Amino acid sequence: xxxxxxxxxxxxxxxxxxxxxxxxxxxxxxxxxxxxxxxxxxxxxxxxxxxxxxxxxxxxxxxxxxxxxxxxxxxxxxxxxxxxxxxxxxxxxxxxxxxxxxxxxxxxxxxxxxxxxxxxxxxxxxxxxxxxxxxxxxxxxxxxxxxxxxxxxxxxxxxxxxxxxxxxxxxxxxxxxxxxxxxxxxxxxxxxxxxxxxxxxxxxxxxxxxxxxxxxxxxxxxxxxxxxxxxxxxxxxxxxxxxxxx
Ligand SMILES: Nc1ncnc2c1ncn2[C@@H]1O[C@H](COP(=O)(O)OP(=O)(O)OP(=O)(O)O)[C@@H](O)[C@H]1O
Ligand SMILES: [Mg+2]
Numbered sequence: 001x002x003x004x005x006x007x008x009x010x011x012x013x014x015x016x017x018x019x020x021x022x023x024x025x026x027x028x029x030x031x032x033x034x035x036x037x038x039x040x041x042x043x044x045x046x047x048x049x050x051x052x053x054x055x056x057x058x059x060x061x062x063x064x065x066x067x068x069x070x071x072x073x074x075x076x077x078x079x080x081x082x083x084x085x086x087x088x089x090x091x092x093x094x095x096x097x098x099x100x101x102x103x104x105x106x107x108x109x110x111x112x113x114x115x116x117x118x119x120x121x122x123x124x125x126x127x128x129x130x131x132x133x134x135x136x137x138x139x140x141x142x143x144x145x146x147x148x149x150x151x152x153x154x155x156x157x158x159x160x161x162x163x164x165x166x167x168x169x170x171x172x173x174x175x176x177x178x179x180x181x182x183x184x185x186x187x188x189x190x191x192x193x194x195x196x197x198x199x200x201x202x203x204x205x206x207x208x209x210x211x212x213x214x215x216x217x218x219x220x221x222x223x224x225x226x227x228x229x230x231x232x233x234x235x236x237x238x239x240x241x242x243x244x245x246x
Pocket of ligand 1: 024028046047049051052053055
């Protein structure tokens, strides 16, 4: 039997006319609409202060939209009650620029932490953490502490931690911002592999070289608005493409 691809399947992320005003009055997002199909890999680019991290914070429900709707995997995040947050957060893996590892816990315990909170069994934790460390190439570093690792290795631990609950969506805010170019490239390869295995990846980045090399979907934000959304985009607007549009 041939199963036709489901082109109409619901997007894993949907921003519908989203506005975000912070308490101090800053309008960080203005009428942002975006649909991300499952399996996509998208770069969020734009100048400092454009609203990229705000989009990330809304996506993980660290902030709520002032107006409009945000759906992640069919869940409407605005009215989502607090008690449903842990279940929701399990669907989303997070990676930050500064790794955010717990310094007093070993690599293994950093990755296992979320699973312990979720009440997984010892056996399941051992298996899942082992798999995640294997995926990021750190199977033999479980007993180390974050301070004993290089920046690239610490980011790998953070990625293992993001992957371990089996999220369908990975959201990364400048994950290569603190890394040298070669290490950044290795980390990016890891995200590509994760995406190839089926997870959707949304990444805010200033890394022009990587964006230009990979030619993935690029969503550009300026002053709180989406100004460009290219299927196979570059960091800056491609002048040839914009000439064609004109
Ligand atoms: N908690 C906050 N309270 C008030 N204003 C905020 C808050 N967080 C961000 N902003 C403002 O919202 C706007 C968007 O900020 P955001 O952090 O989303 O930008 P960004 O695109 O991630 O920038 P960068 O590339 O520097 O990380 C900026 O004007 C910023 O000053
Ligand atoms: Mg930011």
